[in-house]
Amino acid sequence: MNNNIRVNELCYSTLSSKNPNSFDTYVSLGGYSTWKNIVTTSYDRKEIIETILKSGLRGRGGAGFPTGRKWSFINQDSEDIKYLVCNADESEPGTCKDRDILRYNPHALIEGMLIASYAIGANTAYCYLRGEFMDDVYSSFKKALADAYENKLIGNNILKTNINIELHDLIGAGAYIVGEETAMLESIEGKKGFPRFKPPFPAVKGLFGSPTIINNVETLASVPKIMENGPEWFKSAGTKDSPGFKCFSVSGHVNKPGNYEIPLGTPFKKLLELAGGMKDGKKIKAVIPGGSSVPVVPGKVMLETNMDYESITQAGSLLGSGAVIIMDEDTNMVEVIHRIARFYYSESCGQCTPCREGTGWMFKIIDKILNGKANLEDIKTLESIPSMISGSTICALGDAAAMPVESFIKHYKNEFLRYINHENQNKEKIFSSNNNNEFVLQKK
Amino acid sequence: MKIKINNKDCKFEKGDTLIQVADRNGIHIPRFCYHDKLSIAANCRMCLVEQVGINKPQPACSTPAIENQEYFTKSELAMTAQKNTMELLLINHPLDCPVCDQAGMCELQDQALMHGRVKSRYEQEKRVVIDHNIGPLIKTNMTRCIHCTRCVRYGEEIAGIKEFGVIGRGESMEIRTYLTSAINSPMSGNMIDICPVGALNAAPSHMKGRTWELEEVKHISSHDCVGSNMSLHILDNNVFRVVPHENKKINEVWISDRDRFSYEAIDHNDRVKKPIAKINGRHTEVEWDQAFDIIKKRMSEIDANKSAGFISANSTVEEQYLFQKWLRENNIDNIDHRVSQSNFDHNDKDLMSKLDIPIKDIENSKSILLIDSNITYDQPILSHKIRKAFLKDAKINSIHTYNYKYNFDTNNSLLVNPNFLSETLIDIVEYLSVVTVNDKTLKNFNIPEGVKKNFKGLNNNSIIKISNDLLINNSLILLGSNLINHPEFQLFKVLTNIISILTKSHKGYIGEKSNETGAWLTGCYPSKNKNLNLDGKIGLNVYESIQEKLDLYIIYNLDLIDFYHYSELQESLDSAKLVIGFQSFVTEEDKHYYDIILPLATTYESPGTFINIENEWQSFVQGCTPHYTSKEGWKILTKLRLMQSTGVDKSLDYIDILNEVDSVVRNDTLHVKNNLDDFDVKKISSNKSLTRCGGKSSYYTDNIVRRAPSLNLVNSSTNLVSVNKKTLEQNNIDLSKNKVIVKQGQNTLLAELVIDENVSDDCVYIINSNKEHYDLGKQYQTIRIENV
Amino acid sequence: MQDNSTYKISSEVSSKINKWLLKFPDGKKKPAIIYALHLIQKENKYIKSIHVDALANFLNLKNIDVYEIAAFYSMFELEKIGKHTISVCTNVSCMLNGSDEILSYLESKLKIKVGRSSDKYFLKDERECLAACCGAPMMQVDHKYYENLTKEKIDKIITEIENE
């Protein structure tokens, strides 16, 4: 359809094969050759980190931190036990790219984890999948893992090289916050998912008190091909500051929602085209370009923006996890932010004050607005809350909850005002409630 | 290294956090979750300050100080952040300060005054949390909780017994116990103090007074040998509540629940309100003068050699000193304080309960051996120190007659029947004699032949492991207070001493009472003591005095059940001509034995001094004036001396007494013969039948504690008998029934049966927690168990 | 969740837990809590206090440690629920594609309100996004994914369950 875009060359490269997730398919496409090469030639660890650094690969979990730099924070000279953790907790609303990697290309992730473990000197790696994947991709991932073990690519004395790396699958039990890297460490240790304060950073004091690197599924799954084809190949796609490919989960009011792996810097327009254009021929109203945690961008602006870290920042938002949620002209923005606010209110771990109290306060005011019970004062209060939360919490969930609210009011204040002026009262609302008690979350 | 806070240069050391540096420099940063004894949580976000160069406010409690950095705690950035946190904290916090116990000492209230908005912008319904009954000591009002998790961290880190947890998440997260289980750890009350708001309150004083009406008096605990420092909060001449008083060397900022809630006993029904005399066979209330006259007259009719006086080791140094002085001036030499001791063999060896290192150094021990010590419940503060050692990776081992619950983990533990404990200790000596054979520093020490002759070859692995751990540098052996009335207790002490010599360990004999050292130093025992300038002969010890059936018994600050030879004592009192009590409390049953009872002020109502197990002298003043017509012990004794003793011609005041005690006793260290050469192990009994064992419930240890109502509700199921399964089967007990009959001599008791593998073989374990247990018979004697 | 019956961890579950523990450094017990609770929940549908007690005892942990976990993670049910758990994702992407109608359709079809349970069905009040946004609207039935839902599709799924 669109010949000038390179699609699905990296993490989704097995997609065109018949049995995309099988060990044989992966190997037939050249998989594990990098890993075999590394273990059999006692590859220099520093060189791997150097290669990743050169490629300009940035973390795909949301924060976009350069992966090579992150790895270099591990003190290679120390005798400490080190760990690698793969964040497969994918739960940022709008995001479903990692699930497809786990589903269709699990071996790329496994190989990536092995290379990363080797590079940072970890003998144990954990892949933490969200609990809801339990009877879905978790089983297929375990199968892939077993195949890799069987082929002596993992475990004791890998390919008779005296190299030992254990790779364990772990499963969560339902908590968005566990996607935050230090909350994940707590969860692995068998505790509640309460994020840790930093410093100390995980690279210094992480899992079980040892230096730990945490990376997203997509980040790690990108590693083998970068190693295989070299950083220049990776940089041949994308822009100078945002090199390479990125998976975008396009959802919402489009004809062909789906995951598209394309070069960074591709114009949003092209991506929208790939996704089949707007549903029912409607006009685009707004886009959340990086998962529900990032500010909303008006459709007009978005149509002029490219899909890379810098351009989207310029457009007033963030690339985040690459979840692109597209809304058409009929979308009720108050309802959307109501839904988003409710999510953060439900998922705040409750540990620190601004997030625990602030997410509830914001949701309750939005709920009041949606019910036509609010006045101008309420909107003013609502406008002031995000800044009370942002920047003062232990982890970034506070910011994630604050940014959307801030941006929705900024761009769509008139829609809020309409509720205050009782201009659209008749719409049925399933979840809004005038009785706060119904939102008591605690399991009795 | 230094940083600048608010333009002030402040020194710091690597690893310091900002709040620590600020605190040391007198710069106040508001905080709720931070507590210097707890791990950092950084969850309240109240301590946000500005770090120059960073546009996000930084939490001072978790931000490490960085060389040459500049910080501002009151800049606009900092103040806005603090104000925001405050507003958010208050949206779900009830504004019920007028009825809150914490008002006046509430950190939230203080901050709200400084930072809060005048009017709340939050108009939604506030969170309401349902409170559960979590026991008699702590009354919760969880709607006020600000989720700082201090109480949870306290449980995990300090108490070592996690009782509160964080349940649920987000706004509906609750701090609560598992299901609705009650709090019953021995130091739980400290959570009341560390809770920054009024969520956790002391139940006994809940809603009974306001902070600003209280007067604070420093006091010393009388309930264990630690000497915890505490503050009495006094309202209208009553103790309103008790809180810790920081003493870095002893209790730091904690006290046990026993120390905190015992004050409730002061006005117990058993309180002796007026002097009582038996006149014409009937107890009658009399005036003080009349009581003194009766004592003087009737004592003069009795032969001093046929008289004995027993004083509590919980009484103050001043009382003990005056007590023995009064008696000795009247030629009574049969004086003792060791009323719970059962056997007095080896008396001339090492005697005194004491710890030969400072309490604060326990935590630095690298290896600790506990010998039958229920330390977590009996001496919670010492247990806390062991826990600290444990957290620093010390090896903790235990040899015990019951598998006690500790707030630290043990490496090796060995459960033995109390009849075989001495053999076990001798086994250790035997092992050590082999491994230290080449140790030149032990050249001058010979293991007494009396011990050696009991060597019989070793086959127990645990003993070897435990002994090896003692050979680690800086090790400590603690002999618990549970065994105090074991017939071989003196033998245990000597053996502990030998083991400590062989392993160069420190040692401690943990005493039961708050002032045993005082009782020794002031001569409240029958031996002659030169420093006290007594030419007296050696009198009878408590057991001999009871056996001899004397004519006069004087009992000072003790319930009769405090005596190991309780039943014999009852007989002797029955046949005595005169029995005088100095008592704050007396039960109806005990009262019948007395001819005269003088109402004694409690420790809260009297000044005094206690000498703790590390030989620290700690004086305190009166918390409130004596209730009813009771009088301070020192006054009563001074008056009696004035009336009866020759050569005492002027009434002494308290300062004179302090000075006298000081000059006579302070510099005296008991000269105890440490020569063990002639030591011989006399096997007391090798009891093959069922033995009764078990100490006192930690809330039944003295005449005050056992009358403290709330404490005694903590573990309310009292008539329990625990036996292990094997022993029960051997005795043909029907395991399906939950009641059994236990028998000692002629006495029987119907009790609830607990099948408990923590009890050693052939033992019936009874925690003494009511009078029936004492009426049944004695510990470490034969007992029978039968089906109902 | 209080209950007076007794419960013992089955040998099958206990051996699975022991195997799981091998993934972690020696002596660490807590990391098995989540996994063990999943196993227990699978066996018993929901977690009762006796399960918490038994697990705490098995792992040599405090009951409260286990309870904290059971109460924190949303997949653990502490109240009696029906045989099949249905979670309709109603997060942004699904909402834009009509998940609210799907949910109310299920509510009326199964005659239970969201968050409630009948003997047969538990209509979970799912707050999280279930990571199938490109197949919106979607739901999970007993952790199996069903995407691109329509009323007809739902009818078919429910009929299948009914005929099991």
Ligand SMILES: Cc1cc2nc3c(=O)[nH]c(=O)nc-3n(C[C@H](O)[C@H](O)[C@H](O)COP(=O)(O)O)c2cc1C
């Ligand atoms: C509230 C919150 C939720 C997050 N959820 C996820 C997630 O589901 N998956 C993920 O990979 N990263 C998530 N992250 C980001 C991680 O904290 C972390 O940055 C990431 O795993 C690092 O990997 P990367 O460097 O490869 O991106 C989340 C962060 C926050 C603050």
Ligand code: SF4
């Ligand atoms: S009860 Fe008190 S100490 Fe415990 S978390 Fe709440 S406010 Fe903090």
Ligand code: FES
């Ligand atoms: S005192 Fe620093 S965050 Fe609570």
